[in-house]
Structure formats: structure tokens, C-alpha cells
């Protein structure tokens with residue numbers, strides 16, 4: 001089994017790495033290859049890093065693990081969710097006050113979905129499924145939040161997820177994106193974020209998952 005873990009920052013995946021004594025790059029566990037890829041924050045660095053590694057190596061499955069902001073108050077801070085659809089919500093054109101997605105412009109598709117595989121599905125039935133958007137600019141303004149909710153009504157927001165799904169689709173790589181909620185999408189209020197709780201719950205799930213896979 002060749003498994004790829006992808007995370008934007010080292011902090012988000014460090015507890016998993018410490019638990020199994022993994023470093024960035026290639027590791028082994030029980031005869032299986034486990035690769036840790038830390039891409040940097042954002043869709044450009046994620047696409048670039050994944051494009052590089054997938055051009056050189058093949059994997060059986062990939063897992064994108066990170067924290068995220070939630071548009072939905074029923075998803076409590078610290079909750080771990082599974083993303084099944086993720087859209088590049090800013091990719092398109094303004095048409096006065098309306099927004100034209102890249103699909104509407106005729107240049108491609110704005111939404112990506114996970115490529116399910118039986119192993120990952122069987123091991124994650126307890127995780128709530130959500131839709132997501134991937135952004136360059138984190139929402140932090142009432143007007144833009146309202147506009148995005150009216151247009152897309154996403155569950156959560158990250159800065160990498162759709163780029164991860166995009167690279168997996170082009171490589172026909174089965175994949176899973178799991179995110180832990182660190183904050184709500186609201187007018188910028190950094191004090192209300194709980195990154196330590198989100199990272200702890202995320203890694204609890206990752207460790208349990210990896211123990212079951214290999």
C-alpha cells in the first residue's frame with residue numbers, strides 16, 4: 001500500500017507524524033509506504049506540490065487533512081468532517097453585481113468531487129459529509145459572506161481542498177479530504193478561533209484511520 005498524506009502546514013499534521021515517528025517525505029509502517037507532503041497554504045502551492053510529486057510517483061490513495069472555517073453553526077468547533085464536493089468559488093468573472101462561474105463562462109468546471117474508494121469509505125462512515133469551497137481570500141466581511149451563502153451555501157471553507165481534488169482527478173487517485181472546524185465564517189475575529197482543539201480532533205481521526213489502514 002502506498003499512501004499519501006497532504007497537509008498545508010506542518011502544525012496541522014504534526015501529532016500524526018509524532019505518533020508514528022514519521023518525517024516529511026517517505027516513511028514506512030508495517031511494510032507500507034506512507035508519504036507526508038506539506039504543501040504550504042493555498043491552492044497554488046497545493047496544486048504545484050501535488051503536480052510535482054504525482055508526476056514522479058504513484059500512490060494507492062491520498063488523504064488531505066487540515067482545519068477549516070464553517071459557514072454552518074450546527075458544526076461545532078473541533079468537529080471533524082468529510083468533504084465530498086469542493087468548489088473554486090472565486091474562479092470566474094463579475095458581471096456587474098452578478099457572478100459568472102468558470103462553468104458558466106464555458107472554460108471548465110468550478111466544482112470537484114472526491115474519488116471514493118472502498119477502503120476509505122468503509123473506515124469513515126462516522127464522519128459527517130459536507131460540501132466545501134476553496135478560497136484565496138478567507139471570508140471576513142458580512143456582505144461577502146451573505147453573498148457566498150446565497151450563491152453557493154457551502155458547509156465549510158478551506159484554502160486548498162478543491163486543488164487537492166483537482167490533482168487527484170487528473171491522476172485518477174482515490175482520495176479523502178477530512179477537515180476539523182477551527183472557526184466560524186464571520187466578520188474577522190481571530191480570538192474566537194480554536195486551532196489547538198481542531199488540530200487535536202483532526203489528528204485523533206487521522207491516527208485511528210492510519211492504525212486501521214496499515
Ligand SMILES: O=C(O)c1cccc(C(=O)CC[C@H]2O[C@@H](n3cnc4c(=O)[nH]cnc43)[C@H](O)[C@@H]2O)c1
Pocket residue numbers: 008009041042066067068069070135138139157158159160182183184185190
Ligand atoms: O489569520 C488568518 O486570518 C487565517 C486565515 C486562514 C487560515 C489561517 C491559518 O492559520 C491556518 C491555515 C489553514 O487553515 C485553513 N483554514 C482554517 N480556517 C479557515 C477559514 O476560515 N477559511 C479558509 N481556510 C481556513 C486553511 O485551509 C489554511 O491552510 C489563518
